[in-house]
Amino acid sequence: MTHGTTINASPEAPAAALNWTELLVEHRGWLGTVIRSRLRDASAVDDLLQEVAIAVLKQPNRPDKAEKVAPWLYRIAVRKVINYHRHVGRRRKLIEGFIEERGDAAGLEKTAPGTWLLKKEQAQYVLKAMELLDAGDRQILMLKYTEGWGYRELAEHLGTTIKTVEYRLLRARQSLRDALSVKNG
Numbered sequence: 001m002t003h004g005t006t007i008n009a010s011p012e013a014p015a016a017a018l019n020w021t022e023l024l025v026e027h028r029g030w031l032g033t034v035i036r037s038r039l040r041d042a043s044a045v046d047d048l049l050q051e052v053a054i055a056v057l058k059q060p061n062r063p064d065k066a067e068k069v070a071p072w073l074y075r076i077a078v079r080k081v082i083n084y085h086r087h088v089g090r091r092r093k094l095i096e097g098f099i100e101e102r103g104d105a106a107g108l109e110k111t112a113p114g115t116w117l118l119k120k121e122q123a124q125y126v127l128k129a130m131e132l133l134d135a136g137d138r139q140i141l142m143l144k145y146t147e148g149w150g151y152r153e154l155a156e157h158l159g160t161t162i163k164t165v166e167y168r169l170l171r172a173r174q175s176l177r178d179a180l181s182v183k184n185g
Contacts, residue, residue, distance in 0.1 A: 020062065023069055024053050031077050038081045041088075051080050129179035137172035144169060 028049060035048045055076050056062070063072045130138055140158070143149050149157070154165045 018066065020056060024056060027070060027073050031073060034074065034077050035081055044084060048080050048084060052077050125180060129176055132179040133175050137175050140168050141172050141176065
């Protein structure tokens with residue numbers, strides 16, 4: 001066998017001969033569907049697929065036959081989803097506990113269901129409007145408001161002057177307002 005030759009995953013091929021990188025690429029589509037069907041957060045699918053790949057490559061006892069690969073990958077994917085749900089649940093309980101114990105002291109109020117729903121709906125409008133912006137406007141708004149960067153930081157990171165940043169932010173905010181008025185109007 002020469003270096004660089006790929007080995008097909010025939011049913012009788014031993015585990016050492018299976019090309020796990022190719023197998024992961026081959027099975028990625030349906031594994032993504034399995035993970036997506038068990039999650040509420042579609043953005044976590046790629047992260048969990050990466051965790052599945054890492055788990056597979058770290059696992060010393062991989063299947064030795066190609067027909068055993070798919071069920072084995074399925075079990076790993078399901079375990080990763082279960083662990084993800086546990087992690088999210090623990091985090092949610094931690095945050096809820098913090099709000100219960102210190103919410104009033106920290107200036108956090110319990111949100112009424114109607115207020116929460118309204119905020120969630122508004123956030124969806126903003127996300128949809130952001131999709132309508134060009135990449136440059138979307139980028140500068142995201143850096144400003146999600147990273148909390150000031151004009152000086154934006155100018156340094158983008159390689160422009162503060163005046164240029166001020167202008168680009170003004171234009172981006174106007175584009176966002178226009179997109180929101182089209183969405184809501």
